[in-house]
Amino acid sequence: MPQTDIDWTTTEKDLAQAAFEKAYHREVTALVEEVQQTVQEISNLDELWRLHDYLSARRHDIDGKYDYRDSMFLFAFSQLIKEGWLSLEELEGLHPSKRQKVAALARM
Amino acid sequence: MPQTDIDWTTTEKDLAQAAFEKAYHREVTALVEEVQQTVQEISNLDELWRLHDYLSARRHDIDGKYDYRDSMFLFAFSQLIKEGWLSLEELEGLHPSKRQKVAALARM
Numbered sequence: 001m002p003q004t005d006i007d008w009t010t011t012e013k014d015l016a017q018a019a020f021e022k023a024y025h026r027e028v029t030a031l032v033e034e035v036q037q038t039v040q041e042i043s044n045l046d047e048l049w050r051l052h053d054y055l056s057a058r059r060h061d062i063d064g065k066y067d068y069r070d071s072m073f074l075f076a077f078s079q080l081i082k083e084g085w086l087s088l089e090e091l092e093g094l095h096p097s098k099r100q101k102v103a104a105l106a107r108m
Numbered sequence: 109m110p111q112t113d114i115d116w117t118t119t120e121k122d123l124a125q126a127a128f129e130k131a132y133h134r135e136v137t138a139l140v141e142e143v144q145q146t147v148q149e150i151s152n153l154d155e156l157w158r159l160h161d162y163l164s165a166r167r168h169d170i171d172g173k174y175d176y177r178d179s180m181f182l183f184a185f186s187q188l189i190k191e192g193w194l195s196l197e198e199l200e201g202l203h204p205s206k207r208q209k210v211a212a213l214a215r216m
Contacts, residue, residue, distance in 0.1 A: 035147055
């Protein structure tokens, strides 16, 4: 990986952090709303445990995805874009090579 | 344990099964209602994961508690009575020695 992709300027770090928080807020809000809706349709224990299984999976997923280490930013962003929690346009301000890498990873 | 406590007549088994199902239904209904209420007050991820932790604990508890093996009936009933999902009166029809044992266990 070329040096330009490893170094993050302070501005880029701030931007990355803000983009992360935006995606996080969107995903969490959507999840809470989804759970609030789903739970109203539950009428038996199997359905409740299905919701529990779903929450276990989402918790594992979210805990792993929002990795604030610089070295993981590009992978994390590509994942968030793939899932629709962030758009490439919201990474405007990052070095073009980083955005290209995110775009390429998101297409995988 | 005297033999009378180990042997279950068909009538007793039917009664035990029905009592079990009654307690199960009550507990499940209360849990679903509780979750439906709690979830409406959730506004962030920490609260959602707290609900998830709570469901994990309740699932573990319920899975273990409703043990339909004859040998576990007395322990299971005493637990359900202690927690308020069943009353000793609902075990009317079981051999008096069994009911006494359940009552004693429930007081522990």
